[in-house]
Each structure stands twice: as structure tokens, then as C-alpha cells.
Amino acid sequence: MSRKQELGLAEGFGSSRQTGGNASCLPWKPWFEGWWSQSESFLHAEAQAALLVGPARMELGSFALALAAARLCNHPAPDGRACGDCPSCRWIAQGQHPDCRWVQSAMEQGADAQGLDEDTDEGSDNDAVSTGGGSGEESGGADGASKEKKQSPQILIGQIRQLQDFAAVSSHRGGSRWAVIGSIHRFNVFAANALLKGLEEPEPGMRYLLYAERLRGVPATILSRCRRLVLQTDAQSLQAQALALNEASSWLLPFLTVRPVRVQPSNWASRVGKTTSIADAVELLLRWLIDVERCRLGLEARHFPFEAVALRAWVDACTGKTSGGSEPYADRYARLMDRLVVYARGSQHPVNAQLYLESVFEDVRQLMFPGIMAR
Numbered sequence: 001m002s003r004k005q006e007l008g009l010a011e012g013f014g015s016s017r018q019t020g021g022n023a024s025c026l027p028w029k030p031w032f033e034g035w036w037s038q039s040e041s042f043l044h045a046e047a048q049a050a051l052l053v054g055p056a057r058m059e060l061g062s063f064a065l066a067l068a069a070a071r072l073c074n075h076p077a078p079d080g081r082a083c084g085d086c087p088s089c090r091w092i093a094q095g096q097h098p099d100c101r102w103v104q105s106a107m108e109q110g111a112d113a114q115g116l117d118e119d120t121d122e123g124s125d126n127d128a129v130s131t132g133g134g135s136g137e138e139s140g141g142a143d144g145a146s147k148e149k150k151q152s153p154q155i156l157i158g159q160i161r162q163l164q165d166f167a168a169v170s171s172h173r174g175g176s177r178w179a180v181i182g183s184i185h186r187f188n189v190f191a192a193n194a195l196l197k198g199l200e201e202p203e204p205g206m207r208y209l210l211y212a213e214r215l216r217g218v219p220a221t222i223l224s225r226c227r228r229l230v231l232q233t234d235a236q237s238l239q240a241q242a243l244a245l246n247e248a249s250s251w252l253l254p255f256l257t258v259r260p261v262r263v264q265p266s267n268w269a270s271r272v273g274k275t276t277s278i279a280d281a282v283e284l285l286l287r288w289l290i291d292v293e294r295c296r297l298g299l300e301a302r303h304f305p306f307e308a309v310a311l312r313a314w315v316d317a318c319t320g321k322t323s324g325g326s327e328p329y330a331d332r333y334a335r336l337m338d339r340l341v342v343y344a345r346g347s348q349h350p351v352n353a354q355l356y357l358e359s360v361f362e363d364v365r366q367l368m369f370p371g372i373m374a375r
Ligand SMILES: [Zn+2]
Pocket: 073, 074, 075, 076, 082, 083, 084, 085, 086, 087, 088, 089
């Protein structure tokens, strides 16, 4: 399995904004694997209106979009997943697929954009995939109040009207057309009523894939018209998600999972964002090193069960002949863990966050890979 498949496609997929040059990658969260196997028969049932129910804060919308992408993909993988490389997948990653729309509330759309790219704040302005934003004229007279509209926690009738326009035209590519809509427990009542017609008499080839974090709040009229799948999440996935919420994991984990020889303390530290918690970063390192040791001992990873390949690479690099240094690995490891615990205590108010983390990472490099020079 290639690194890209491992990641499942990448950033940008599921986003409501364009992603520049990185269009071939779509985000595939570790817990999507389990959801995927639960969804297969559901997807093959080809229901025109379907509802996925899954836990909050686990990117259910991105998963729903991944299902749509899989059905639209020109060359799906043997397991049915989207390839990530074909024109269809690229369009989806760029938010420009002519036969796919993702409708979500402006609030969720903004959160997605923020989470995906903290350097830009233009996510909610791009409605290419999402018909989000909407006109919202019947949702409380928000005339001209674009900021209010953008922050609306509800899906608004204007968005559903845009969706109806989309549904009214025939398929661009001659296949099915997809509307991914959620979270539908946040439906404005007018919007819900407007959607009903589409669910009752879907246009030919039109597929409605709805998602919700809970059933409470979902209009009964919508529930009764959808084939429903409640996604189960195992403990491992919940743990992975908890890690995903560790603020440091978004920037530090990619460093940890590349080849260990690329440990470059200054590069790593320079990625520290203004808001990144240093305590999070040190905690993540501690957990990572605990799993490295568990992997060395032949035990299953406790914190990063989906990163077995990267953990193994660390073990090989730390303990192999090329790891260098005369101090035995076990001694180096023990010293590093001691230091990290001290770092963790002092991480609340460092004078200079970047320098502080640079010395943390330098210790990791020197003690784990003493034979590898910084490059
Ligand atoms: Zn594809």
C-alpha cells in the first residue's frame, strides 16, 4: 500500500474550498476504514435517499463525501474506494465536481476551512463544492448580513434552492449525481421542507446522501424517506480521534511518520503555530516514544495503532547498526523519556516556544538517532 493510499487521499477533499496544487489527495481518517466496511452493502443498495448517522467531531461529512467520490471515481480501487487521481477525484478534491454538491451549514463549512488551513481565512467564501452560504432570505431576514449568514449553524433554504437548481439539470458526465447534505439535525425547518420534494421524487440519477450526528432534531418526514445506516466506532478509532484533537498532532504527526532520518529539529520547531500548545506537542512525543518502545518489544501500539509502519521504521533506525553512538539504545531511550517528562513540566510558560521545542526535538534526534547528522 502506498503512502498516499495509507493516508487515503489528502487534504482538501471534503473541504469547501479549493486546495491549490494538492488536488490529488483526499483526507482519509483512520476510523474511516471501519466505517467503510460497514457502508459497503449500504452503498451498493443504491438508495436514492440515504442517511448516515455517526458521532460528532469525527468528520462524518468528509466520510459521506468520500462515499460519493467512490461512486463517481473513474477508476475505483479494488476495495471500491476512490482512486484520488482521476479527473473526477481531482474535481472533488478541488470542490469543483459538476455532478457533486456538498451542502453544510456555514458554521460547519467555516470550521472545516479553519481546520484544514490555519493560514488562510477564505474557506467560507468558496462555494464551489458546497452550495453553502445560501441566500438565507427566509431564515430571519438576514438581508445583506453576510457575516451572520456565514456563521449560521443551520442549513438554510437558499442552499436547498441552489441544490434544486443543480438537481434539475442533467448529469454532466452521464452518471449519477450526488448531493451530500449535513449535518441534517441542524436543518432550518423551511430548508427541510424544501428538501422533502427531492427526497420523495428524486430526479433520475440523483442520489441524496445525508448525514447527522444524532437523530434528535432530524425531521421525521426526512427520516422516513431515507435508508439509514448508523456507523459504529470502535475504541481504537475513538482513541485515534482523541489524538487528532491534540492540537499538535496536525503538524507534528506528519513529521513523526516520515522517515526518521528526516528529523530536523529547527524545521520542526519552525512549524509551531502561535496557538499550538507546547504541552500538546511534548505529550504527543511521549506517546509516540511509548509506542516506539512497545513496537520494539513486539507489542501492539497503544496510541498510534494505525502507524505501525512508521513506528517500525523508528525502531529499525533507533536500534539498527546505522543508528550510531556507543550508548546502548535502552539507556538512550530512558534518558530521553526522563528529559521529556521534565520538558512536559516546564512547557506551560516558555519564554520562546520555538527555541524550547527546538531543544526538545534536538534531544529526540541526538538520543534516538545519534548516528544521524542533522541535515
Ligand atoms: Zn478516482
